[in-house]
Amino acid sequence: MTPVAEQGRRRVVGVVLAAGAGTRMGTPKALVRSPDGVPWPTLAVDALRAGGCGEVVVVLGAAADRARTHVPIAPDVRVVVAADWAAGPGASLAAGLRALGDADTACITLVDLPTLPAAVVRRVLGPGSDRDVLRRAVFGERPGHPVLVGPDHRAGLLAAVTADPADRSAGAWLGRAGVTGVDCADLWDGTDRDRPHGATR
Numbered sequence: 001m002t003p004v005a006e007q008g009r010r011r012v013v014g015v016v017l018a019a020g021a022g023t024r025m026g027t028p029k030a031l032v033r034s035p036d037g038v039p040w041p042t043l044a045v046d047a048l049r050a051g052g053c054g055e056v057v058v059v060l061g062a063a064a065d066r067a068r069t070h071v072p073i074a075p076d077v078r079v080v081v082a083a084d085w086a087a088g089p090g091a092s093l094a095a096g097l098r099a100l101g102d103a104d105t106a107c108i109t110l111v112d113l114p115t116l117p118a119a120v121v122r123r124v125l126g127p128g129s130d131r132d133v134l135r136r137a138v139f140g141e142r143p144g145h146p147v148l149v150g151p152d153h154r155a156g157l158l159a160a161v162t163a164d165p166a167d168r169s170a171g172a173w174l175g176r177a178g179v180t181g182v183d184c185a186d187l188w189d190g191t192d193r194d195r196p197h198g199a200t201r
Contacts, residue, residue, distance in 0.1 A: 011103065012054060012104070012148075013053060013100055014049070014057065015056075016056060016057070016059065016110070018058055019062060020061065020089065025194060030060055039071075041067065041072075043114045044056075045058065045072050048109065051146075053107050058080070060079055060081050061081065061083075062085060088164075088166035090165030094161050107125060107146050108145065109147075110192060117187055120137055124146050124147075124182050133148055134178065136174065136181060144184075
């Protein structure tokens with residue numbers, strides 16, 4: 001069977017945003033482990049790979065040197081450091097988007113979703129799609145991750161998040177661009193982990 005990442009002559013690259021300082025968590029989330037000791041970046045990489053991404057880019061920022069040790073070492077995993085991560089979430093997203101090839105479709109998720117099931121990734125990716133694909137997981141009425149961005153939309157999203165990286169402008173841009181919601185509420189609750197409950201450091 002053809003891998004999802006190769007269907008429709010497209011390459012899907014997972015992008016894990018893991019650059020933040022984790023103020024409410026009390027530590028950068030890229031340094032957090034699950035209760036059984038697995039680093040959150042590893043969990044994100046594993047979910048994206050199992051869901052159909054042919055490669056994964058992990059964007060680090062705060063405590064990047066320490067966080068690198070929490071990222072799997074493999075030919076299909078790359079680390080990108082967002083030097084300006086402190087400017088806001090848009091800076092790390094921009095760094096991840098710039099790391100992609102011209103024809104790559106991005107499957108974007110957050111490191112603080114340690115229970116993200118591969119089934120959600122697979123549903124959002126779906127079968128082969130066009131360069132202008134733009135869809136995201138939704139959980140009932142609540143938008144979430146992952147977000148799938150085809151190469152035709154990347155310049156617009158990049159412009160939006162670089163114009164004001166401190167603002168959470170990506171969500172507003174997705175709405176204006178006509179993102180399609182993919183309901184995944186039957187698979188998962190989509191809740192992120194902002195506080196140190198059920199996690200170890």
